[in-house]
Amino acid sequence: MRTREAVLRAAGEAFAQNGFLGTSMSDILQRAGVTKGALYFHFSSKEELAFAVVAAQKAAVTRLAEEEAAKEVPPLQAVVATTTRWARAVQSDPVVRAGVRLVAEQGAYQRPMSRPYGQWEDVLTQLLQRAQDSGQLGEGANPREAAELIVAALTGATIVAQATHGPCDLPQRVEAMWQLLLTGLLPDGHKVFVLPRTLS
């Protein structure tokens, strides 16, 4: 199990930096410091590794959302907290960072990824639906469309940040995103901004 984790992490670092086509199995092997036999025991191809990195990133999203949803805060606050913690994970965790890049590199793979952004969108739609059900979502906002926008904005912010200065300013970008978006999501009169900065 430790070998698998070491390989996944090494693959995350390599994919985050050089993308799918710019990474070779021997790059990953070298970074992971494991034997070729050990690597191929866990992953039979570079594509299988890339899909495992994406699966790990999706699992991280689900885990973050579940943790925030369990806190019994208003659902909109759980959405903000989930995305804010995810932005920090993009900075600190190469597997999460690589997941974003690999998902964006559709066309590089032999087999298609199933619903590459679907699970992120589902998780946020559920929370936003709960917000709507409890009257905490503005009339103009649709849970599914809002979730799609949030996922697109997060994906784009990660890619822009990466291309510009590395992922270092992603949390500030996500905070600025919420400053603007919350006004659109909250019901009229609710001008209370839930600033990510104040969340643990």
Add this chain to the structure above:
Amino acid sequence: MRTREAVLRAAGEAFAQNGFLGTSMSDILQRAGVTKGALYFHFSSKEELAFAVVAAQKAAVTRLAEEEAAKEVPPLQAVVATTTRWARAVQSDPVVRAGVRLVAEQGAYQRPMSRPYGQWEDVLTQLLQRAQDSGQLGEGANPREAAELIVAALTGATIVAQATHGPCDLPQRVEAMWQLLLTGLLPDGHKVFVLPRTLS
């Protein structure tokens, strides 16, 4: 000049579909239907071609923004119209579509792209600054941060749409984005939504 255009368009189609590393000069040659000599007369390497595609995409953004700004509509409406027309260009113009993908593929190039998203952000910041100067921007909104969010959301929406169903639903995604964002950008009390659908 017609050869250069044919090569750029063929390169756009290939890069949009397969990315920078997944495209070869011979793919482009085959699509363009020009001789190898003609191609290399205009572009000495695949990287030079990719940078030319990105430059053409940036020029398209500037042209759209200038056209909309010249209409003397409220600046915020010019922002909405520019992004809406750009979303349609992503659908219809492989060079624009490829530009988005190539810019996102930083790390694949020998030399860095200069300010890959900077020009898009500058163009929108200027328009949003004009909106602010004429009292048409809400107090909570900052022109530069709003421009960064819009560029990130557009980039992300393009990548998500491409990975999911191709760019076919991008204009609807951009419209949904504005539904939510405009509430955050407009001053209090301005609940008039400038729907992209109604723009020419």
